Amino acid sequence: MSPAAHLTATLDLIEAIAAARRPADAEASAWFRAHRHIGDSDRGPMLALAYTLLRHHARLGWWLERLRLPDTPRHRLLAWLALDNTPSSHLEALLRPLPATERALLDKLRGTTIAHPAMPDSVRLECPDWAAAPLQRRFTDRFAAEMEATLAEPPLDLRVNPLRSTREAMLADLRDLGLHPDPTPLSPLGIRLRQRLSLTRLPMLKTGEVEIQDEGSQLVAMLLDAQPGERVVDFCAGAGGKTLAIAAQMRNRGHVVACDVSEMRLKRAAERFRKAGLHNIETRLLASETDRWIKRHKHGFSRVLVDAPCSGTGTWRRNPDARWRSPEDQGLDSLVALQSRILASAARLVKPGGRLVYATCSLLPEENEQQVTSFLANHSDFRTVPTGTILQLDQPYLSLTPAQHGTDGFFAAVMQRGGAEAV
Known part of the structure; x- marks a missing residue:
């Protein structure tokens, strides 16, 4: 042109x-x-x-x-x-x-x-009014640094499909393509590319050897610690990125149910599952977070992931338009209430001794720690499992930010239901 x-x-x-x-x-x-x-x-x-x-x-x-x-x-x-x-x-x-x-x-x-000296901080840092107060409360003196990190262009993170390749092999193949990949520091399956490029240059995407997935999202899937042969639910599967990671972690053995309220998202997810060579995934369209299917399968799964719909504040560097849309339209309180209902309903699926992981791509305490505290107060049969027992991170909950970890902003809490069966 x-x-x-x-x-x-x-x-x-x-x-x-x-x-x-x-x-x-x-x-x-x-x-x-x-x-x-x-x-x-x-x-x-x-x-x-x-x-x-x-x-x-x-x-x-x-x-x-x-x-x-x-x-x-x-x-x-x-x-x-x-x-x-x-x-x-x-x-x-x-x-x-x-x-x-x-x-x-x-x-x-x-x-x-x-930048101009007369600009208010909210303008200079591109922080919408609805998010400014809770983010300032969370980050205090680190608020400006955290917001500046959300303005940077993110790298391209890939997750290796262990059923089709290894990270070492993919690093070598990417170097052969003239690229400069680095292994991600936290995820053992992650590869990071910092240069801007067309995805058509990555043939391993077409073969299913790798998937595009932020390192933080990879860690959330790892927290589920799904084992081969288990029954697992990804309750808000969306386009299926974490479902793919979970099924591969299970070595294509066992049963994974990818649930969502959007038929279109599940159709796109099913295409990704086939391309990745994963055959242990079933898609399940839910009418709502209280669909009858949930009651019929009460206590039927060893692991349940609730990647809840959220404000998306953790993805602002990747989706810069998101900061100027929801939840301003519907209100943060309404979103928090929906998350609470989803978490309580999905928890019914967890068997005694089973694991429940609640996750968001949000930086707001109202959607994260406060949500978990409220859930535990109303569900005495669940207790938290420190993430450090699963990942090499000294955190009670997984709490990632662009400024501190170089990932998108993610939160995850691991909870176990009391019972005789160990997780």
């Missing part, structure tokens, strides 16, 4: 993301499917620029308000390019016509930086 066509197409993509109600990654995937003539060499830079604008959402909005210009995707793009020191003459040629108001925007921003 010519530079002009490339920038015009990028603006079209940015406008589509801004107008959509669904997450940016889903909208971008749909947009590229509708524009198949755009090749991989152009898609990567276009997507990177679109996500750069999302990571600077509040700051760009602040600048446009300061300059008294309408907050539009086009103005946001122009403002970023000016702040990034793209020559005005290039923009004049690439985004014609350029009216006087937009020329003035470029002139005023030329030579400045995205």
Whole structure:
């Protein structure tokens, strides 16, 4: 594509993301499917620029308000390019016509930086009002550092499928492709790639030898410690990333039930299971968190994972648009109440001596420690199991943050139901 066509197409993509109600990654995937003539060499830079604008959402909005210009995707793009020191003459040629108001925007921003001393901390750190108070309470003097870490572009983490390969073999294959992989420091199956690349360069994704999965998510699946031959439930399976890790951990033996309330997500998950060569997984569509299937299988499983729907604050660096959407729409209290109902219902599936793992990709105590404390207060037959007995982390609960661990933000608590059978 010519530079002009490339920038015009990028603006079209940015406008589509801004107008959509669904997450940016889903909208971008749909947009590229509708524009198949755009090749991989152009898609990567276009997507990177679109996500750069999302990571600077509040700051760009602040600048446009300061300059008294309408907050539009086009103005946001122009403002970023000016702040990034793209020559005005290039923009004049690439985004014609350029009216006087937009020329003035470029002139005023030329030579400045995205940060300004007059910016409030909430704008500078891209922290929405609904999350600021609980995050400040949690992190206190580390609040700024933790929020700055969520603004960084994340690496690409891969999880090796142990049924098809080894980490050593995959590291060697990735180096043969001219890449620079590193083993992840916490997960024994993880590989980290820090360079930006098209996924088409990774043939091992197509063969099922590796899956894309953040190291933190890999650790959550490891906490379940599912053994070959056991009966296991992934209660909120979604697209099936943790289900894949659990089934592989079981060496394709035993029975895993992947549950979700979305038929579409389960269909996509089933495709991933087949590609990975896993045959011990059953998908189960639930009408709600209190589906009758749960009562019929009470005390029927050795391990149950509840990866609960949450605010997603731990994934902000990977999904920068998420911080400006839910739970502001429905309220954090409603989300916490839903998590409580899901956890209580899923706990019915755990057999005596069995293990229940509650997890979120949230940084908020209301969704994490406070949720577990409330559950234990109402379920005296469960007790916590320190995560350090399973992982090499000295934590009572798994608590990961981008700033401290280089992963997405994850929380997980391991609980065991009292009974004669040991976990």
